[in-house]
Amino acid sequence: xxxxxxxxxxxxxxxxxxxxxxxxxxxxxxxxxxxxxxxxxxxxxxxxxxxxxxxxxxxxxxxxxxxxxxxxxxxxxxxxxxxxxxxxxxxxxxxxxxxxxxxxxxxxxxxxxxxxxxxxxxxxxxxxxxxxxxxxxxxxxxxxxxxxxxxxxxxxxxxxxxxxxxxxxxxxxxxxxxxxxxxxxxxxxxxxxxxxxxxxxxxxxxxxxxxxxxxxxxxxxxxxxxxxxxxxxxxxxxxxxxxxxxxxxxxxxxxxxxxxxxxxxxxxxxxxxxxxxxxxxxxxxxxxxxxxxxxxxxxxxxxxxxxxxxxxxxxxxxxxxxxxxxxxxxxxxxxxxxxxxxxxxxxxxxxxxxxxxxxxxxxxxxxxxxxxxxxxxxxxxxxxxxxxxxxxxxxxxxxxxxxxxxxxxxxxxxxxxxxxxxxxxxxxxxxxxxxxxxxxxxxxxxxxxxxxxxxxxxxxxxxxxxxxxxxxxxxxxxxxxxxxxxxxxxxxxxxxxxxxxxxxxxxxxxxx
Amino acid sequence: xxxxxxxxxxxxxxxxxxxxxxxxxxxxxxxxxxxxxxxxxxxxxxxxxxxxxxxxxxxxxxxxxxxxxxxxxxxxxxxxxxxxxxxxxxxxxxxxxxxxxxxxxxxxxxxxxxxxxxxxxxxxxxxxxxxxxxxxxxxxxxxxxxxxxxxxxxxxxxxxxxxxxxxxxxxxxxxxxxxxxxxxxxxxxxxxxxxxxxxxxxxxxxxxxxxxxxxxxxxxxxxxxxxxxxxxxxxxxxxxxxxxxxxxxxxxxxxxxxxxxxxxxxxxxxxxxxxxxxxxxxxxxxxxxxxxxxxxxxxxxxxxxxxxxxxxxxxxxxxxxxxxxxxxxxxxxxxxxxxxxxxxxxxxxxxxxxxxxxxx
Numbered sequence: 001x002x003x004x005x006x007x008x009x010x011x012x013x014x015x016x017x018x019x020x021x022x023x024x025x026x027x028x029x030x031x032x033x034x035x036x037x038x039x040x041x042x043x044x045x046x047x048x049x050x051x052x053x054x055x056x057x058x059x060x061x062x063x064x065x066x067x068x069x070x071x072x073x074x075x076x077x078x079x080x081x082x083x084x085x086x087x088x089x090x091x092x093x094x095x096x097x098x099x100x101x102x103x104x105x106x107x108x109x110x111x112x113x114x115x116x117x118x119x120x121x122x123x124x125x126x127x128x129x130x131x132x133x134x135x136x137x138x139x140x141x142x143x144x145x146x147x148x149x150x151x152x153x154x155x156x157x158x159x160x161x162x163x164x165x166x167x168x169x170x171x172x173x174x175x176x177x178x179x180x181x182x183x184x185x186x187x188x189x190x191x192x193x194x195x196x197x198x199x200x201x202x203x204x205x206x207x208x209x210x211x212x213x214x215x216x217x218x219x220x221x222x223x224x225x226x227x228x229x230x231x232x233x234x235x236x237x238x239x240x241x242x243x244x245x246x247x248x249x250x251x252x253x254x255x256x257x258x259x260x261x262x263x264x265x266x267x268x269x270x271x272x273x274x275x276x277x278x279x280x281x282x283x284x285x286x287x288x289x290x291x292x293x294x295x296x297x298x299x300x301x302x303x304x305x306x307x308x309x310x311x312x313x314x315x316x317x318x319x320x321x322x323x324x325x326x327x328x329x330x331x332x333x334x335x336x337x338x339x340x341x342x343x344x345x346x347x348x349x350x351x352x353x354x355x356x357x358x359x360x361x362x363x364x365x366x367x368x369x370x371x372x373x374x375x376x377x378x379x380x381x382x383x384x385x386x387x388x389x390x391x392x393x394x395x396x397x398x399x400x401x402x403x404x405x406x407x408x409x410x411x412x413x414x415x416x417x418x419x420x421x422x423x424x425x426x427x428x429x430x431x432x433x434x435x436x437x438x439x440x441x442x443x444x445x446x447x448x449x450x451x452x453x454x455x456x457x458x459x460x461x462x463x464x465x466x467x468x469x470x471x472x473x474x475x476x477x478x479x480x481x482x483x484x485x486x487x488x489x490x491x492x493x494x495x496x497x498x499x500x501x502x503x504x505x506x507x508x509x510x511x512x
Numbered sequence: 513x514x515x516x517x518x519x520x521x522x523x524x525x526x527x528x529x530x531x532x533x534x535x536x537x538x539x540x541x542x543x544x545x546x547x548x549x550x551x552x553x554x555x556x557x558x559x560x561x562x563x564x565x566x567x568x569x570x571x572x573x574x575x576x577x578x579x580x581x582x583x584x585x586x587x588x589x590x591x592x593x594x595x596x597x598x599x600x601x602x603x604x605x606x607x608x609x610x611x612x613x614x615x616x617x618x619x620x621x622x623x624x625x626x627x628x629x630x631x632x633x634x635x636x637x638x639x640x641x642x643x644x645x646x647x648x649x650x651x652x653x654x655x656x657x658x659x660x661x662x663x664x665x666x667x668x669x670x671x672x673x674x675x676x677x678x679x680x681x682x683x684x685x686x687x688x689x690x691x692x693x694x695x696x697x698x699x700x701x702x703x704x705x706x707x708x709x710x711x712x713x714x715x716x717x718x719x720x721x722x723x724x725x726x727x728x729x730x731x732x733x734x735x736x737x738x739x740x741x742x743x744x745x746x747x748x749x750x751x752x753x754x755x756x757x758x759x760x761x762x763x764x765x766x767x768x769x770x771x772x773x774x775x776x777x778x779x780x781x782x783x784x785x786x787x788x789x790x791x792x793x794x795x796x797x798x799x800x801x802x803x804x805x806x807x808x809x810x811x812x813x814x815x816x817x818x819x820x821x822x823x824x825x826x827x828x829x830x831x832x833x834x835x836x837x838x839x840x841x842x843x844x845x846x847x848x849x850x851x852x853x854x855x856x857x858x859x860x861x862x863x864x865x866x867x868x869x870x871x872x
Contacts, residue, residue: 089669090588092547119697120583126670153586188585190543283832290832309832394834450582489764489827500582 002057004046004224005439006039007255007432008064014435015042023263026432035066035209039216047220057224059509060217061235063251063438064228066209067202071249071299074102079109080200081145081176083136083169084193085116085128085152085161095151095193100300107201109145112136116161117153120498121452125153128161130168137172148178149200151193155182156449177203183244186448187500191304198301199246206245210238227475227509231307233258233288233437234444234506237475249298250307253280255437257289257308260405262440263427269403270392270421273433274410276318277332281391282310284405286484288506313391317410321349321380328383343369351413354380360412384413393420407433443509445471445481448502456499460486463501476507515559515635520552522725523626528822529728530622532745533720533840535812536826537794538619538645539581543589547627551591556630561611563639563716566709570610572637573598573706575625578666578689579699581827584620590669591627593701597667598628601703604663604675613637613712615652615704617720618645618795639716643843644812647770647794649689650682651855653845654707657715661685665703668696717843723749731821741821742836752869754799754807755788755837756780756818762829770794775815775829777837788837790815792826797860799837807869808857810842839869 001021007014008031016026027045032038039062070076082095095111096104114132117125140148148169152161159182166178181189181196214226228241229251241248256273267287273280283290289308296307314330318337321328333340333348340346343356343364355361357369358377396402401422406414407430416424429436447466451459464483472478485504527545530538548558566572575594577584602608612632614625617640629636641652655661664676666689674692679685685705693700707716726748734744745751757777764773770793777788783801790799796813798805807813815824818834829835846855847868857864 086587088671089590092550092590092592093543093588097550098546117586120580120586123697125587125697187582189588190546190585 003439004043004057004060004222005435005437006042006060006062007252007434007438008035008038008062008066009252009434013038013042014432015046016429016432016435016439017046018436018439023429023436026429026435028432034212036212036216036219039213040219043216043220043222057222059227060222060224061227061229061438061441062213063255063434064209064248065252067205067245068249068298070202070205071103071198071301074106074299076205077106077201078147078204079145080107080197081109081140081143081148082111082193082197083133083148083150083165084111084113085150085165086125086189087113087115089117089125089153090189093190095149095197098190098302099194103299103301107197110140110143112139116165118155118158118161120154120157120450122158128164130164133165133168134172137169140169140176141173146176147200147203148173148176149181149193149196150178151181151189151196153189155180156185156187156192184246185446186304188304191302194301195246195303195305198298198303199244202245206242210242214238227441229255229438229441230444231305232291232444232504233441235441235475235509236443240474246305249305252434253282253310254289254308255434255441256280256407257282257284257437258287258440259433259435259437260284260407260427260430261287262436263407263429263433264405264425266403266405266425269405270396271405271407272388272392272414274406274408274413275316276337276409277314277316277334278312279315279388279391279410280310280312281395282308283395288484309395311391311395313387315384315387315413317350317352317413319351321351321354323349323376326379326383328380328387351380351384351410355412381413381415385415385418388414389418389420392418396420406430442506443471443474443476444504444506445469445474445476446502446504448500450498450500452498454499456488459499459501460488460503463503464505467503467505471505471507475509477510478507481505481507514565515561518558518560518626518636520549523548523552523623525725525728525732526721527623527728528731529724529726530617530619531823532727532731532814532816533617533622533643533724533812534619534645534795534823534825535814536792536796536824537647538616538621539584540825541620541623543584544620544623544627547589547591548623548630551627551630558626558629559635560638560721561635563637563712563718566610566637566712568708568710568713570709571605571607571706572709572712573601573609573612574615574641574704575612575628576615576621576702576704577624577699578693578702581620583697583699587669587697587699589620589624589627591631593667593669594624594628595631596673597665597701597703598632600665600667600673600675601663601706604665605706607706609634609706610709611635611637613716614640614721616640616642616645617724618642621645622721622724636721637712637716638721639712639718640720641715641717643717643720645795646855649686649704651859653715653717653843654705654711655682656845656848656851656854657711659707659711659715660705662705664689664705666692666696666700667702668700672696715845717845734821742816742818742838745816745821745838749840751838751840753836753838754869755783755786755801757783757788757835759829759831759833759835762831771826773826775826777835780834790837791862793860794826796826798857798862798864805864807839808862808864808866809860810846810851810855810866811868811870812840812842814838814840841870842868
């Protein structure tokens with residue numbers, strides 16, 4: 001198995017080639033404005049030694065922050081027609097009702113609410129008002145909207161109304177891209193609908209970005225399928241990622257943690273990923289990041305995405321250092337490190353300068369930082385260690401000492417001993433852990449729905465079957481599927497044996 | 513009669529405070545809060561009055577949503593449906609309510625009466641009948657007072673309207689309305705048996721909307737200042753810090769329509785060597801440290817996120833969360849022998865004599 005993992009970050013585009021489970025080569029190239037250039041550049045560096053000339057590549061897995069940045073920075077978003085099936089319920093809380101106004105202004109192309117939806121037990125809430133859907137679709141066409149988000153009450157249990165409405169809309173506005181909220185998972189109409197609206201808002205960007213990725217790979221001469229990494233450390237085929245870009249929101253941090261697990265051989269540990277500006281601390285369980293269970297806000301919008309539970313602090317290799325009184329971060333020189341840092345002829349003292357002065361790093365001009373004495377350096381390192389220790393302690397979920405894997409370009413800030421940590425593990429290629437995480441990503445499937453009048457074990461089995469089918473549909477090899485998360489919750493107030501089951505499975509990418 | 517204007521910022525605080533007074537149950541007030549934001553944007557306003565300003569012959573409508581919080585997350589909450597439950601009760605009884613009050617200040621039902629009040633232009637009486645959230649309709653101060661358990665109305669947004677004309681006991685009221693609620697899809701807007709001004713003055717639990725706002729305001733201001741929100745709560749309420757820890761296990765089971773279970777916590781800081789378990793039936797009922805009961809209903813047991821100070825519910829509490837457990841004093845009405853019969857530990861199946869953490 002040969003795979004290329006690429007992480008398109010704000011500063012660098014990292015790429016690694018993994019062959020038979022080993023990192024064969026890792027490279028960094030500056031991220032380019034047009035995306036394609038940076039990827040092409042890194043692929044060329046990767047292949048510079050003729051490494052890619054013979055033998056097939058099984059997949060190129062790309063992790064990117066494009067989609068989340070578009071939402072956070074409010075750019076390159078498509079206007080969306082929101083179609084909700086659930087009247088007469090929920091009328092007082094229409095789509096976009098809890099969005100930040102600036103983002104809603106950009107994305108809200110129009111709102112249509114018609115009768116439809118289901119009950120928790122699968123009964124109809126209201127018959128789907130198909131005539132009203134058709135009227136809405138005609139208005140969407142007249143308004144010139146090209147992206148439609150459809151949501152329906154209890155659609156995770158029964159998506160038929162959403163699917164039927166999508167057919168009707170496609171019949172009238174054939175060029176529209178359509179997002180159904182049931183493809184985005186969980187119970188909670190507003191949060192699921194928000195995910196659908198965000199997804200629809202990314203329709204154009206997803207199409208263009210993934211086309212650019214495909215072009216870059218094609219231009220590099222590599223013939224391999226493209227996969228995009230997702231929030232949960234797994235990948236989706238390019239086609240699915242184009243359709244559901246919101247699933248690829250937070251993949252950078254996840255890839256780092258997955259890469260840390262892979263490079264260290266540990267599946268249960270804390271991970272600290274020290275970048276240029278921020279440090280993320282998270283916890284690996286069974287080789288995957290522990291997920292945040294609660295509502296996750298993206299660009300101010302409430303969603304229920306599968307996201308790693310991370311604590312970010314303002315500490316990194318580019319963090320500003322103030323000596324009196326001593327302070328490290330949160331300001332950072334970021335991608336200007338090699339220009340603005342004192343060791344590089346700039347005027348801003350950074351943690352990297354401290355590392356150069358104390359001989360931890362061999363970069364820039366050490367003479368420029370010779371004025372920093374050993375005691376000063378020791379104090380700055382101690383402050384960075386204290387910040388890291390506090391973040392680790394906040395994220396630990398068990399008492400006692402746990403192993404800690406330190407990755408990222410700023411991992412030199414993490415000392416070999418920390419309180420509450422049994423050992424600190426620095427790994428080879430740790431500065432490209434995110435690209436490694438992308439290269440090794442698996443395919444997942446999830447089921448989260450309510451089962452009635454079944455034993456608990458039958459319900460879990462039924463959920464696992466659905467999750468397995470979804471994983472295979474997303475490109476997984478059925479033979480390799482394993483359950484990595486299973487949670488069931490009996491439902492208060494509901495009659496019968498109602499139980500809500502959430503199962504997540506992962507498997508290797510199916511060959512060819 | 514003095515009416516106090518309620519601002520949208522008061523309601524933001526009310527939502528945070530009501531969730532804390534929910535003692536683990538009652539549902540997150542986020543959706544009712546969204547409704548109130550929309551209503552205020554559209555120019556609707558709500559006013560608050562004290563029970564003491566009610567005339568003895570005045571009638572008061574008691575508003576509550578009933579059902580599974582999960583269904584509410586899909587069907588959301590419509591303010592007009594709640595208002596309709598109240599107007600249906602007025603049509604049935606011929607009363608014109610002088611004010612509206614909540615059945616329970618805890619959870620989403622702590623905010624929902626305001627949604628009806630905004631449409632119907634009636635003041636909210638600053639009282640409720642639980643002082644928190646409880647799982648069953650007979651666990652109220654008006655049931656402890658032996659007040660009439662009928663009539664009730666239950667409304668569904670699709671134009672389904674039910675009036676329960678008469679029931680002999682509060683238990684029957686709970687059973688019959690629960691059945692209607694299930695047929696509606698496990699959610700119903702209800703107007704509970706109306707009360708006279710005299711009844712509210714004698715049996716209501718007073719000042720609870722104001723109290724929830726004060727708690728919520730303390731938390732929000734502490735969050736803004738990056739201060740300890742839990743210390744801020746204890747600064748405005750005579751509560752007691754019971755425990756700080758991390759959630760290490762949550763076992764849940766659904767029985768007789770309730771979510772029952774146990775949350776187990778491992779201690780942090782001063783509690784590093786002590787294990788807390790909290791038993792719940794929708795709400796937190798009894799808390800134990802190393803197997804010894806240390807707090808129980810009707811004392812309010814509040815599990816809070818140690819960082820944000822916001823409430824953690826029994827449906828959403830999860831492994832790994834860092835929480836702080838505090839107790840708040842119970843309403844006096846529940847401390848009588850009859851009150852303890854309704855909501856003391858034995859009402860939940862625990863063979864324990866009630867001992868308040870505030871009694872020493």
